Amino acid sequence: MLSKVGTWNFDIFLFDRLTNGNSLVTLVIHLFNISGLIHHFQLDVVKLHRFLSMVQEDYHSQNPYHNAIHAADVTQAMYCYLKEPKLAEHLSPLDVFLGLMAAAAHDVDHPGVNQPFLIKTRHHLASSVLTRWRPPLLCRQDVEQQLGSLILATDISRQNEFLLTFREHLDHQDLDLQLAEHRHFILQIALKCADVCNPCRIWKLSRQWSERVCEEFYRQGDLEKRFDLEISPLCDQQADSVSAIQIGEFRGFRIIKSDSNLEFNIYLIFNVAT
Numbered sequence: 001m002l003s004k005v006g007t008w009n010f011d012i013f014l015f016d017r018l019t020n021g022n023s024l025v026t027l028v029i030h031l032f033n034i035s036g037l038i039h040h041f042q043l044d045v046v047k048l049h050r051f052l053s054m055v056q057e058d059y060h061s062q063n064p065y066h067n068a069i070h071a072a073d074v075t076q077a078m079y080c081y082l083k084e085p086k087l088a089e090h091l092s093p094l095d096v097f098l099g100l101m102a103a104a105a106h107d108v109d110h111p112g113v114n115q116p117f118l119i120k121t122r123h124h125l126a127s128s129v130l131t132r133w134r135p136p137l138l139c140r141q142d143v144e145q146q147l148g149s150l151i152l153a154t155d156i157s158r159q160n161e162f163l164l165t166f167r168e169h170l171d172h173q174d175l176d177l178q179l180a181e182h183r184h185f186i187l188q189i190a191l192k193c194a195d196v197c198n199p200c201r202i203w204k205l206s207r208q209w210s211e212r213v214c215e216e217f218y219r220q221g222d223l224e225k226r227f228d229l230e231i232s233p234l235c236d237q238q239a240d241s242v243s244a245i246q247i248g249e250f251r252g253f254r255i256i257k258s259d260s261n262l263e264f265n266i267y268l269i270f271n272v273a274t
């Protein structure tokens, strides 16, 4: 299976079963290896394995959607983007490391409900998405800062800000991937795209993600009903069918055509709860 890890129809659900629920650890170690990162940074594979196991365990396996399989899926999509020749030729080993690591850790400890729900119920996580991200103490400051900045880019409330900046860069054709700052921005955009790429997968996979994300929404709706709170949009099982939710998401789905110097397909979904 791993020989097809760079293709968009990679079946992460099958891979998770074949690895006994260790898709995230197994995938990231493999990607680090084939990207030459283990060799380049002289990484201790035992320590890497231990760290990734901690990350994997910090995902809530009871979440239908925001679990370690989603993290593995986003990491695999991120790898597909990083492999795009126009991007790949400019990326340093550190960029690749940051891109893959940020994807693997971006939803760590996700509670399976959205931000507004946490605010309504005054959950301790509500203050910031950052609290979901606890970087390893051994990370060097710059690496830690960059990882944090990549992960925070997946916060859906900042969607328009990123989209606007990206649109401006495309209009002015002024993205220069020789610049570390621009590479970082493109990694942020790539991670955002990887995070919401479900509808771009083959139907067999895309359908499973739809069902999972709706199941997670409905569970939140049931909780809201139980606590007599207003039911959030898309979370009412009686009113919002799986197909209606997905159509709603697709309506907000736009393709930014690759007419710039960046010819990799970039898909951005608006109005989708990540």
Ligand SMILES: [Zn+2]
Pocket: 070, 074, 106, 107, 154, 195, 274
């Ligand atoms: Zn995510």
